[in-house]
Amino acid sequence: MNFDSTRLSSAIYFDEQFETLPLPEVRRLQDGLWSAQWDYVRSMSMFYRTKLSHWIDREMTLDSLVEFPFTEKDELRVSQEGDSPFGNYIACGEALVSRLHRTSGTTGRPLILANSKRDAQWVAHAGARSMWAAGLRPTDRVVHCLNYCMWTGGFTDHTILEATGATVIPFGVGNTRLLIDSILNLGINAISCTPSYPGLIEQVLREFARVRPRDLKLDLGLFGGEAGLDNPDLRSAMENTWGFKVRNANFGLSEVLSILGGQTEWTNDLLFHASDVVFAEIVDPATLQRLPLVEGTVGELVCTHLRKECQPLIRYRTRDVISVTQTRPGPDGRTAWRFRVTGRTDDMFNVRGVNVFPGAVRVAVESLPQFSSGMFRIVLKGDGPYDRITMRVEAARDLPVADWSRAAREIEAAIRSRVGSTAEVTMVPYEHFPRTEGKTRWIDKEPA
Numbered sequence: 001m002n003f004d005s006t007r008l009s010s011a012i013y014f015d016e017q018f019e020t021l022p023l024p025e026v027r028r029l030q031d032g033l034w035s036a037q038w039d040y041v042r043s044m045s046m047f048y049r050t051k052l053s054h055w056i057d058r059e060m061t062l063d064s065l066v067e068f069p070f071t072e073k074d075e076l077r078v079s080q081e082g083d084s085p086f087g088n089y090i091a092c093g094e095a096l097v098s099r100l101h102r103t104s105g106t107t108g109r110p111l112i113l114a115n116s117k118r119d120a121q122w123v124a125h126a127g128a129r130s131m132w133a134a135g136l137r138p139t140d141r142v143v144h145c146l147n148y149c150m151w152t153g154g155f156t157d158h159t160i161l162e163a164t165g166a167t168v169i170p171f172g173v174g175n176t177r178l179l180i181d182s183i184l185n186l187g188i189n190a191i192s193c194t195p196s197y198p199g200l201i202e203q204v205l206r207e208f209a210r211v212r213p214r215d216l217k218l219d220l221g222l223f224g225g226e227a228g229l230d231n232p233d234l235r236s237a238m239e240n241t242w243g244f245k246v247r248n249a250n251f252g253l254s255e256v257l258s259i260l261g262g263q264t265e266w267t268n269d270l271l272f273h274a275s276d277v278v279f280a281e282i283v284d285p286a287t288l289q290r291l292p293l294v295e296g297t298v299g300e301l302v303c304t305h306l307r308k309e310c311q312p313l314i315r316y317r318t319r320d321v322i323s324v325t326q327t328r329p330g331p332d333g334r335t336a337w338r339f340r341v342t343g344r345t346d347d348m349f350n351v352r353g354v355n356v357f358p359g360a361v362r363v364a365v366e367s368l369p370q371f372s373s374g375m376f377r378i379v380l381k382g383d384g385p386y387d388r389i390t391m392r393v394e395a396a397r398d399l400p401v402a403d404w405s406r407a408a409r410e411i412e413a414a415i416r417s418r419v420g421s422t423a424e425v426t427m428v429p430y431e432h433f434p435r436t437e438g439k440t441r442w443i444d445k446e447p448a
Helices: 023-044 046-051 063-067 073-082 117-134 155-163 176-186 197-209 232-242 358-366 401-419
Strands: 097-102 112-116 141-144 167-170 190-193 220-224 245-253 257-264 267-272 278-283 298-305 316-326 338-344 349-351 354-356 372-381 389-395 423-428 443-446
Touching (some): 023 046, 073 316, 117 220, 117 257, 141 155, 190 197, 197 232, 338 358, 358 389, 401 423
Parallel strands (some): 141 190, 190 220, 220 245, 389 423
Antiparallel strands (some): 267 338, 372 389
16 A cells, blocks of 8 residues: 655556556456455454354355345444444454444444554545545645544545545534635635535625635535435536536445545546455345446445455445446546446335435436525325325525426426426425535435
């Protein structure tokens, strides 16, 4: 691993040897890494020694992983409840644990996440590939505006930004007026945050600072934590308002790897940057059978660690549904396969037989910036299935109330066209929904 921050800012790659490695050679590398990782896990992880007892004495290849059962997030929670705080899927002694995090707990009890020094180095190295591909360089000053309170998006992503050689300002969340002053006074030219946060900054700029977003002179926006950034309408609107390049540089899962993939300048798709740390499978959400990793494949992402000391995972169901868009090298020579995130199986709901993902609804709403700010809430009453998508949509900033009825009809038509389901839209005033530094909630669940 090379963390040399003195490299030229014009360099195309953070890690040229791996980033240009042909996919057949990547697979040979993965086979070797998995052989060592399987020996480690079956020797050190009580969780997998029990769960995979039928296979524990066999030499398992990446191809034969399909024989293994999946690992579910609820299993990890149960493991930690019975063996607090790490769970019995920890595979190293206390002396090797160098850092603890926890998940947000928005879909259940938070998980405690442990990393060794070596784990943390690989997290930073793989993530830095993504940030570099997105455009971050040692000459940049980047303010990091994610929660530092034990969430991996805070401190861990900070180390990823630092691994590129960039100067990192650890701001965190809250006190947006101070953030604005800091950007202006410290010559900050890049920001790392959720894609919702610029909306809050815009609101504060109007109310207090009386400067325009472009006056902050940010060149690069590095975003993560929310879906929708593969939507060209959203990206174009943000770039027109702020004048910075918009990059979804931060797709990952805390329990697997902080950053698995991100965008670069020549594509709206995500590049899978971590194939030497995580082996990716794509499975059919209905049959759970492995699908080929080829252009056009759509399915749930399943991850197996190839390098992990503290809490290695095998066939972990991420619940993220992805679509493989390309496996040929890109125009810059990067060989990483590319994909888009369609939604999450645990966010999916059914409308008259059609599976609906909030991310797809968001793309439809954001395609009409003349009618909506892009903020909305889907209202689900009871457990479903549902006969339509009932939702509240925030009007565009200067849209007259007299035009709200037309706006609702246009948005309903866009959802019907893009999602395939009937929608019932109620318009609400601009800034009706709170802007936040963290992840935006797109679904409100109500009793029937």
